[in-house]
Amino acid sequence: MKAEIIGVGTELLLGQIANTNAQYLSGELAEIGVNVYFHTVVGDNPSRLADAIKQAEKRADLLIFTGGLGPTKDDLTKEIIAGHLQREMETDNDAWEKIQDYFKRTGRYMTANNEKQARVIIGAKVLPNEHGMAPGMFIKEGPCFYMLLPGPPHEMKPMFRTYGRQAIIDQLETVDCIESRVLRFFNIGEAEIAERLSDIIDAQTNPTVAPLAGDGEVTIRLTARSDSKDKAVAMLNDIEKQIQEKAGEHFYGYNDTSLMAELLKVLENRELTIAAAESLTGGLFQSEMTSVVGVSTMLLGGIVCYSNEAKVKLCDVKPETLEKYGAVSEQCAIELAENVRMSLNADIGISFTGAAGPDSLEGHPAGTVWIGMSFKDRESKAILAKMAGTRNGNRRRSVKMGCYYLLKELKELDKK
Numbered sequence: 278m279k280a281e282i283i284g285v286g287t288e289l290l291l292g293q294i295a296n297t298n299a300q301y302l303s304g305e306l307a308e309i310g311v312n313v314y315f316h317t318v319v320g321d322n323p324s325r326l327a328d329a330i331k332q333a334e335k336r337a338d339l340l341i342f343t344g345g346l347g348p349t350k351d352d353l354t355k356e357i358i359a360g361h362l363q364r365e366m367e368t369d370n371d372a373w374e375k376i377q378d379y380f381k382r383t384g385r386y387m388t389a390n391n392e393k394q395a396r397v398i399i400g401a402k403v404l405p406n407e408h409g410m411a412p413g414m415f416i417k418e419g420p421c422f423y424m425l426l427p428g429p430p431h432e433m434k435p436m437f438r439t440y441g442r443q444a445i446i447d448q449l450e451t452v453d454c455i456e457s458r459v460l461r462f463f464n465i466g467e468a469e470i471a472e473r474l475s476d477i478i479d480a481q482t483n484p485t486v487a488p489l490a491g492d493g494e495v496t497i498r499l500t501a502r503s504d505s506k507d508k509a510v511a512m513l514n515d516i517e518k519q520i521q522e523k524a525g526e527h528f529y530g531y532n533d534t535s536l537m538a539e540l541l542k543v544l545e546n547r548e549l550t551i552a553a554a555e556s557l558t559g560g561l562f563q564s565e566m567t568s569v570v571g572v573s574t575m576l577l578g579g580i581v582c583y584s585n586e587a588k589v590k591l592c593d594v595k596p597e598t599l600e601k602y603g604a605v606s607e608q609c610a611i612e613l614a615e616n617v618r619m620s621l622n623a624d625i626g627i628s629f630t631g632a633a634g635p636d637s638l639e640g641h642p643a644g645t646v647w648i649g650m651s652f653k654d655r656e657s658k659a660i661l662a663k664m665a666g667t668r669n670g671n672r673r674r675s676v677k678m679g680c681y682y683l684l685k686e687l688k689e690l691d692k693k
Contacts, residue, residue, distance in 0.1 A: 278311045281337035285345040287320035298343040321351040344428030346411035348390040359398045362418045369397045372412045404440040408432045415444045453502040456509035460497045463681050465527040473523045484516050493674045536680035537565050544575045552623035553579035554613035556630040562676045577621045592616045603639040610649030610659040618651045626651035634668045648679045
């Protein structure tokens with residue numbers, strides 16, 4: 278089965294929102310063996326949407342539409358598709374009752390056009406919307422299948438996952454067992470990892486190996502097809518072993534995890550606490566930590582010490598350290614990490630100091646960052662990281678680097 282994903286909405290063309298729906302659906306479809314050959318975006322224009330449908334029918338068996346199912350006049354997706362397929366529309370009673378109940382429970386005024394969201398194409402399989410109002414639809418007409426999904430990702434994703442995915446699988450002539458795994462790497466570029474894995478990538482057939490770079494990281498998506506789950510998993514294990522042998526020192530986790538999530542797992546498992554002293558990151562490390570549920574057992578607190586005066590008054594950095602070595606230095610990073618750890622009686626202290634950019638600081642070029650680490654039971658250390666991004670990009674990458682190096686330190690302890 279070949280698919281085309283059609284995003285409907287002028288806001289997509291204007292760049293007001295990103296078309297993350299297409300990205301999500303492509304990944305989901307790949308896992309069930311459906312090939313996506315085209316992504317199309319069309320504005321809220323009846324004639325252009327009709328043209329897009331005709332074009333997609335020439336090159337795909339499955340047309341998936343996202344957006345245009347709402348109550349306003351410019352939400353025209355289902356009306357245009359109904360007209361194209363020469364089908365009438367009707368009100369879906371379950372959806373209409375749900376909409377009325379929502380307005381009754383919330384005490385909000387319901388306008389007449391809200392019923393429009395409950396309208397469906399006659400003969401369509403209705404896909405319930407458990408996170409919004411407008412239901413989705415799945416229709417077969419001639420050689421093509423048409424799936425209509427809402428535009429908001431928080432509605433579209435669960436609808437597809439719960440109802441849409443199975444509706445498509447039911448139409449496939451053969452369904453292989455398809456298993457996917459994402460390997461996550463840090464502190465290595467896409468070009469370098471592609472070079473290391475060139476023989477594996479060049480020889481790929483099944484499983485497939487797909488590297489992807491993003492925000493200072495590289496992910497590798499592995500997908501295996503077989504007639505059983507056990508065989509597919511065994512194939513993934515084999516190809517992963519080959520990849521780990523070539524680039525394993527940069528590997529940190531699987532699938533949707535993050536460096537921060539992996540660090541917190543290790544801290545929790547080892548029952549360790551942490552405190553942070555942040556200069557150039559301005560509290561970003563602590564903000565990332567506190568976005569994770571349950572972090573209160575690990576993060577004791579921290580200090581944002583952006584100025585040298587704050588480093589001295591709040592973190593007890595010696596004035597002579599700043600005079601002799603400067604704030605952008607190994608010595609300052611170590612003192613910050615040690616002092617914040619002792620001040621809050623934490624097991625680990627981490628610090629960030631450096632030149633975020635765009636200007637140099639103390640003669641050090643933008644992107645020069647020192648990350649300090651202090652531990653109760655061993656010698657403190659600081660890592661020099663050199664970056665070449667934007668100011669905020671350097672700050673975000675500094676936080677990731679801190680997580681990465683701290684993870685490495687803690688995993689080295691596990692080996693001893």
